[in-house]
Structure formats: C-alpha cells, structure tokens
Amino acid sequence: MEKPKYHIFVCGSFRVSGESQGVCHKKGSLQFIPYIEEGLRDRDIDGAMISMTGCLKVCDRGPAVVIYPQNWWYGNVSGEDALDEIMDALAEGKPAEKYLLK
Numbered sequence: 001m002e003k004p005k006y007h008i009f010v011c012g013s014f015r016v017s018g019e020s021q022g023v024c025h026k027k028g029s030l031q032f033i034p035y036i037e038e039g040l041r042d043r044d045i046d047g048a049m050i051s052m053t054g055c056l057k058v059c060d061r062g063p064a065v066v067i068y069p070q071n072w073w074y075g076n077v078s079g080e081d082a083l084d085e086i087m088d089a090l091a092e093g094k095p096a097e098k099y100l101l102k
C-alpha cells in the first residue's frame with residue numbers, strides 16, 4: 001500500500017447522524033473536492049489524498065481545510081481563490097500563511 005504524501009481534509013460538516021450540516025457545508029465546502037483534485041493535477045502535486053470530514057470544530061472560522069502530516073490548519077477558505085493560494089503554497093512546500101489558523 002502506498003501511503004499519501006499529503007492528506008488534505010476538507011470539512012464537510014457531517015454530524016453523527018450522517019447529515020451534512022454546518023458552516024463549512026453551507027459555505028460550499030462540498031464543491032472543494034473536485035476543484036482541489038484538478039488543482040493538484042495542474043500543479044503536478046503527486047501523492048495527495050483528499051477526504052471529506054465531519055465537523056473539525058473550528059466552525060466560527062470555516063470553511064476549514066487541514067493538510068497532514070504538516071498539520072496546517074486553514075480557516076476562512078472562502079472558495080477557489082483561497083484554494084489556489086493554498087495549493088500554490090503546497091507546491092512550494094510551505095503553508096499559505098494568510099489562511100493558517102493559529
């Protein structure tokens with residue numbers, strides 16, 4: 001089994017019931033997955049896996065995206081421009097400071 005070099009978690013606001021409810025979902029996070037997949041391909045970033053998650057408990061700063069193993073937690077990921085900045089930084093091996101949660 002080949003393990004991912006990067007694991008990108010996108011908050012899908014899923015609750016225990018399985019329903020997707022919450023800030024990130026309401027702000028369009030479910031649409032992030034195909035955009036990230038395409039963006040990774042465009043930037044030749046190999047070895048990345050993307051997963052949709054339950055609530056990451058930073059709702060007041062959602063939509064939230066996390067990249068492991070770097071442990072980069074991003075908030076206020078408002079859409080395509082933010083995702084582009086995050087993926088551009090990832091391609092350079094560094095975090096996108098503007099969206100980092102501290």
Ligand code: FES
Nearest residue numbers: 011022024058059
């Ligand atoms: S719904 Fe995304 S952090 Fe809570």
